[in-house]
Amino acid sequence: MARWLRMIGVGLVVVVLGLVAVVLVITLSLPGLPPGSTKQSPPIAGLDAALKRLSEAVQIKTVSYGPASPAKEDNSPAFHKMLQDNFPLTHAALKREIVNGSSLLYTWQGSDPALPPILLTAHFDVVPVEPGTEANWTHPPFSGAIADGYVWGRGTLDMKQTVMATMESIERLLAEGVKPKRTVLLAFGHDEEVGGEAGAKAIVDLLEQRKTRALFSLDEGSAILDGVIPGATRPIAQIGLSEKGSVSLLLKAKTKGGHSSMPPLQTAVGKIGRAVSRLEAHQMAATLDGPGGLGLRGVAPALPFGMRAALANQWLFSPILLRQLAASPVTNALIRTTTAPTMIQGGVKENVLPSEATAVVNFRLAPGDTVAQVKAHVEKVISDPDVTITEYSTHSVEATSVADMNGPGYKFIAEAVRTIAPDALVTPGLVVTGTDSKHYSRVSDAAYRFAPMRLTTPDISRIHGTNERIGTVNYGELISFYAALLRAAAM
Numbered sequence: 355m356a357r358w359l360r361m362i363g364v365g366l367v368v369v370v371l372g373l374v375a376v377v378l379v380i381t382l383s384l385p386g387l388p389p390g391s392t393k394q395s396p397p398i399a400g401l402d403a404a405l406k407r408l409s410e411a412v413q414i415k416t417v418s419y420g421p422a423s424p425a426k427e428d429n430s431p432a433f434h435k436m437l438q439d440n441f442p443l444t445h446a447a448l449k450r451e452i453v454n455g456s457s458l459l460y461t462w463q464g465s466d467p468a469l470p471p472i473l474l475t476a477h478f479d480v481v482p483v484e485p486g487t488e489a490n491w492t493h494p495p496f497s498g499a500i501a502d503g504y505v506w507g508r509g510t511l512d513m514k515q516t517v518m519a520t521m522e523s524i525e526r527l528l529a530e531g532v533k534p535k536r537t538v539l540l541a542f543g544h545d546e547e548v549g550g551e552a553g554a555k556a557i558v559d560l561l562e563q564r565k566t567r568a569l570f571s572l573d574e575g576s577a578i579l580d581g582v583i584p585g586a587t588r589p590i591a592q593i594g595l596s597e598k599g600s601v602s603l604l605l606k607a608k609t610k611g612g613h614s615s616m617p618p619l620q621t622a623v624g625k626i627g628r629a630v631s632r633l634e635a636h637q638m639a640a641t642l643d644g645p646g647g648l649g650l651r652g653v654a655p656a657l658p659f660g661m662r663a664a665l666a667n668q669w670l671f672s673p674i675l676l677r678q679l680a681a682s683p684v685t686n687a688l689i690r691t692t693t694a695p696t697m698i699q700g701g702v703k704e705n706v707l708p709s710e711a712t713a714v715v716n717f718r719l720a721p722g723d724t725v726a727q728v729k730a731h732v733e734k735v736i737s738d739p740d741v742t743i744t745e746y747s748t749h750s751v752e753a754t755s756v757a758d759m760n761g762p763g764y765k766f767i768a769e770a771v772r773t774i775a776p777d778a779l780v781t782p783g784l785v786v787t788g789t790d791s792k793h794y795s796r797v798s799d800a801a802y803r804f805a806p807m808r809l810t811t812p813d814i815s816r817i818h819g820t821n822e823r824i825g826t827v828n829y830g831e832l833i834s835f836y837a838a839l840l841r842a843a844a845m
């Protein structure tokens with residue numbers, strides 16, 4: 355008996371040692387962290403004048419208001435004029451078209467018409483400042499103040515900085531006498547913050563009519579994340595390959611009304627409560643196979659050994675990994691279609707049984723999941739004939755396709771990042787919010803989402819929030835980034 359036990363014990367030790375060896379070998383065979391200087395680039399020449407131009411752009415109130423607000427004046431023409439005044443060489447050399455009255459499409463004709471163009475996109479509308487928070491700004495939101503090493507104001511991160519830095523880079527290339535071989539298209543929308551239907555969509559319709567197909571497109575969506583990913587020892591330049599979709603479902607429970615002194619076992623309010631709580635308890639499946647998981651694996655070389663080993667050995671650790679990633683809202687959003695009950699309503703008086711109660715649940719779709727699959731999941735999980743499920747708004751959007759991380763566009767972008775931020779680890783990733791790229795991907799073989807703002811965790815809440823600002827040296831890096839990208843991809 356003792357001998358058998360001993361043999362089992364020895365066998366177990368051998369298996370465990372074998373597993374440890376395999377895990378170690380796989381972890382150590384991961385590509386290491388590329389050598390990188392941790393020094394930030396020095397300020398570029400002419401930065402002060404460029405900062406003043408960015409400040410001027412911020413001061414033009416191109417605010418997109420939601421459908422609930424009364425229509426406000428369209429300041430797009432003032433923005434167009436500011437661009438014309440500030441970038442004379444660009445406006446002399448590029449063809450400019452005003453699309454749908456407010457958006458802009460520029461064409462920098464390349465010398466070789468056989469080469470497919472590249473498409474650089476941005477939007478110059480901004481979200482409003484939440485009423486009542488104006489006083490919390492260190493510098494007023496539309497002041498464009500240049501102070502303490504930053505340009506302050508709405509649109510400095512989202513995303514007048516990209517419109518302006520792209521124009522600065524082209525003005526500089528033109529001043530050097532550089533001419534593109536490949537055509538460069540610039541598309542600047544005026545209504546991204548309310549869906550881009552009148553701006554980006556109209557530009558894409560026009561490009562489609564002209565049978566234009568871009569080698570790749572580049573839009574907002576991700577950045578250089580500094581200290582945002584827990585444990586990462588390097589800034590992470592995350593190039594978004596795809597963006598999540600969105601659908602909101604309306605759940606409606608109907609039961610008999612009456613006096614609350616003789617209620618049924620479950621009222622309409624109870625039925626909606628049960629439906630919502632079941633949806634939270636039964637989430638859509640999580641996976642590490644999509645672009646979110648790809649991004650997490652890409653970060654692995656910059657992570658401490660334990661996390662690197664877990665990410666490198668998903669064949670063994672994926673159940674533990676998925677559980678850990680699901681525990682944080684940031685990483686949970688990267689690995690699954692998320693479930694967010696956002697509105698609930700029912701009942702009018704304390705002693706009246708409600709005949710109806712409703713809830714709205716917003717789902718953000720991971721690439722690979724469809725709106726139809728989400729509906730089927732919700733019906734199965736709720737499984738109550740008294741609860742009907744319909745789409746809440748007509749604005750549901752499927753997740754986009756996933757751009758190739760081995761394509762030429764990705765390589766050009768990654769190389770351009772390395773020229774300005776040699777300290778950063780370049781990885782692919784998933785964008786969890788919506789951008790105009792859902793439109794642009796119709797005319798692009800590969801839609802990437804990235805701009806090289808250096809963002810820490812508190813910076814992320816400045817986007818659409820209070821004290822939005824960009825570092826002045828970082829703004830210079832943006833200009834150098836677009837110039838490097840244009841040189842590599844178009845010259």
Ligand SMILES: [Zn+2]
Nearest residue numbers: 512513546574
């Ligand atoms: Zn934006």
